[in-house]
Amino acid sequence: MKLKKFFAVMSLGTILALAYIQLQVQIFDLAYQGKFKEKLITKLMDDNGDVQSNICLLQSSNHLGLRLLVENSPMQFLSQDRVVKLTTTQSFDNFHPVSTRTVQVAEKKTNFLVSIFSVKSQAEAVPIR
Amino acid sequence: MNNQKRHLRFSLVFLSCIFGLVIFAVKLVFIQVFNAAYLAKLAEKQHNYFIELEPRRGGIYDRKLRPLALNVAAYSLYAKPRAMTVQAKKKAIKEIDRLLDLGEDFLKKRLDKDKYFVWIVRKLTSADVATIKALKIDGLDFVKESRRYYPNQSLGAHVIGFAGMDNRGLEGVELIYDHYLKGEFGWSQIIRDARHRELLIEKGFIPPKNGFDFILTIDETIQFIAERALEEGFRQHHAIGASLIIMDPKTGEILALANRPTYDLSHFSEGNQDSRRNRAIVDMYEPGSVFKIVTAAAALEDGKVKESDKFFCENGEYKVGGHILHDHSKHGTLTFKEVIEQSSNIGTTKVAQLLGPVTVYKYAKLFRFGMPTGINLIGEVNGVLRHPSQWSKTSIAAIPIGHEVTVTAIQLLGAISAIANDGVYMQPFVVKYIKDQEGELIKEFKPQAISRVISGETARRLKEILAGVVENGTGKLSKIPNVRVAGKTGTAQKVLGGQYSHNKFYASFIGFAPVEDPQIAMVVIFDEPHPSYYGGTVAAPVFKRVAEDVLKYLAASK
Numbered sequence: 001m002k003l004k005k006f007f008a009v010m011s012l013g014t015i016l017a018l019a020y021i022q023l024q025v026q027i028f029d030l031a032y033q034g035k036f037k038e039k040l041i042t043k044l045m046d047d048n049g050d051v052q053s054n055i056c057l058l059q060s061s062n063h064l065g066l067r068l069l070v071e072n073s074p075m076q077f078l079s080q081d082r083v084v085k086l087t088t089t090q091s092f093d094n095f096h097p098v099s100t101r102t103v104q105v106a107e108k109k110t111n112f113l114v115s116i117f118s119v120k121s122q123a124e125a126v127p128i129r
Numbered sequence: 130m131n132n133q134k135r136h137l138r139f140s141l142v143f144l145s146c147i148f149g150l151v152i153f154a155v156k157l158v159f160i161q162v163f164n165a166a167y168l169a170k171l172a173e174k175q176h177n178y179f180i181e182l183e184p185r186r187g188g189i190y191d192r193k194l195r196p197l198a199l200n201v202a203a204y205s206l207y208a209k210p211r212a213m214t215v216q217a218k219k220k221a222i223k224e225i226d227r228l229l230d231l232g233e234d235f236l237k238k239r240l241d242k243d244k245y246f247v248w249i250v251r252k253l254t255s256a257d258v259a260t261i262k263a264l265k266i267d268g269l270d271f272v273k274e275s276r277r278y279y280p281n282q283s284l285g286a287h288v289i290g291f292a293g294m295d296n297r298g299l300e301g302v303e304l305i306y307d308h309y310l311k312g313e314f315g316w317s318q319i320i321r322d323a324r325h326r327e328l329l330i331e332k333g334f335i336p337p338k339n340g341f342d343f344i345l346t347i348d349e350t351i352q353f354i355a356e357r358a359l360e361e362g363f364r365q366h367h368a369i370g371a372s373l374i375i376m377d378p379k380t381g382e383i384l385a386l387a388n389r390p391t392y393d394l395s396h397f398s399e400g401n402q403d404s405r406r407n408r409a410i411v412d413m414y415e416p417g418s419v420f421k422i423v424t425a426a427a428a429l430e431d432g433k434v435k436e437s438d439k440f441f442c443e444n445g446e447y448k449v450g451g452h453i454l455h456d457h458s459k460h461g462t463l464t465f466k467e468v469i470e471q472s473s474n475i476g477t478t479k480v481a482q483l484l485g486p487v488t489v490y491k492y493a494k495l496f497r498f499g500m501p502t503g504i505n506l507i508g509e510v511n512g513v514l515r516h517p518s519q520w521s522k523t524s525i526a527a528i529p530i531g532h533e534v535t536v537t538a539i540q541l542l543g544a545i546s547a548i549a550n551d552g553v554y555m556q557p558f559v560v561k562y563i564k565d566q567e568g569e570l571i572k573e574f575k576p577q578a579i580s581r582v583i584s585g586e587t588a589r590r591l592k593e594i595l596a597g598v599v600e601n602g603t604g605k606l607s608k609i610p611n612v613r614v615a616g617k618t619g620t621a622q623k624v625l626g627g628q629y630s631h632n633k634f635y636a637s638f639i640g641f642a643p644v645e646d647p648q649i650a651m652v653v654i655f656d657e658p659h660p661s662y663y664g665g666t667v668a669a670p671v672f673k674r675v676a677e678d679v680l681k682y683l684a685a686s687k
Contacts (some may be wrong), residue, residue: 027330030329031330032329035326050201053278056196060349061353062280062283062284065357081611125370
């Protein structure tokens, strides 16, 4: 009887210890994975920075100006007296009311079965600042 | 006998085991009790790792939030010479030199050092980093840093300034506001495994405080227009230097500030000291005829002279205090308005003689000559304006026409803007507001009226006289179709070795447009233009070209 009790206690102790070890292993595994993903994100952010800086360079006044307004270029700043302002008719405005135009956003479709069996929330793209 | 022998053997084995166990126990006690603190510290040192977190240096933007300076990631290459084999060093020298052209001697010197860490090259482009990584040379590695990036290269270089290798501001706004731009470092304590691999387990974390963003009063497009025209004039007239500043006369906001020679902000080390100098605020020069606006303003404000009053201009030669004063062309009798329009030195001197030294000095001070304008840029100089007690007998024929006095381009701009702004002097400034990374406003620089220099009525009359300079006088080349321009030309001999040079001049033009509702005030100065050297032929056309485009741009932006 005593031996039986001893084995039971030992088994319980062993199971708890194994569970603890398993949890620790998982934590460290997640930490490695996290580090790997962090590296990936850093690389993507660096690439994003490079792309952004290239965009800034291409759209800078210096770049555009040198491209568009090269010496002897016929391009010049538009004088106000050359601008023709058009006024639209009331009926056109009523037909195409700019202020009431709305962008139709497609509703999210969720799969009922997936939502039951999944504990995760749906992935959403969040802009990185 | 056999039994006794077996017993002895058993006892020996047993005792050996016990002895072994005792040794283990002693060692354990030694580790756990006596050596515990030391070993725990050692383990902590091995597993815990502090990382300094670099803050993001604040960006610099133009008035329409177009980026002028921002940060991008950069990788710096370092070597571990002690860990490198001879073959690896040879390969590194050959390949890195081929890629980056650093020089084999330089690389050899670096890699021959008996050190664990030496920098090879800082802040490389991502393309270079990828190529070097592909070479797989043992002992070479990268450290992530950030690099300051200026998308407009040399545009606005003297206002923006630049940050050095360690992201510390060294010139311009980057230097003056470095404290706010740089932010504060943070730190993170993470765990490393036995192989020194970092794990994403943080034991402590203080986030870095990013620097504030600066929004300037500069408009990138206007800056481009100004730089383009200045560059053209600079080349065309073979000048050794040039400055151009544009200001909104109603607010004091500097819309553009350009100097020649200039430098590329992304390669600032290639520029020399001369090209980095912000001539518009640190260089003083004798202004010549543009200074006559002070004499004219004083005469009108004090009521000593009217536009129609006549002055005999002595047919080009006039003796004052033993010194003969000349006009660039001979004039007989001119009205006061014509004196300014034709820029007669003799006529202006006679006006000044009516006013007296104290009045001329008083108005020069009111226009803030001889003192800094207070623009938020580094290195502004006062200029020289002597007190009447220090004037010589000939000073009354020199100072009112812009000699024996030195000014800066920004001081001239402040003065002409005060006339454009109905007599109110506005403080020039280049920073519009400061905000944090979340867009929260930290500080706003509002337009600041310093003082009223002349009455609104005097300013209106003076505007008409200066419009006459452009319509009938020396500033005809600044005329813009369908826009009324007011301005004043200036041609001043340079002082070299205490003597006036006969072949080296400053050519300048100050003005504003449109006269009815001034949108911009501008100063254009060329240093030693040749062969043409008159303000009216060198600086006025640049004013016209810039003002014409800027006014169109401003109208289209509304």
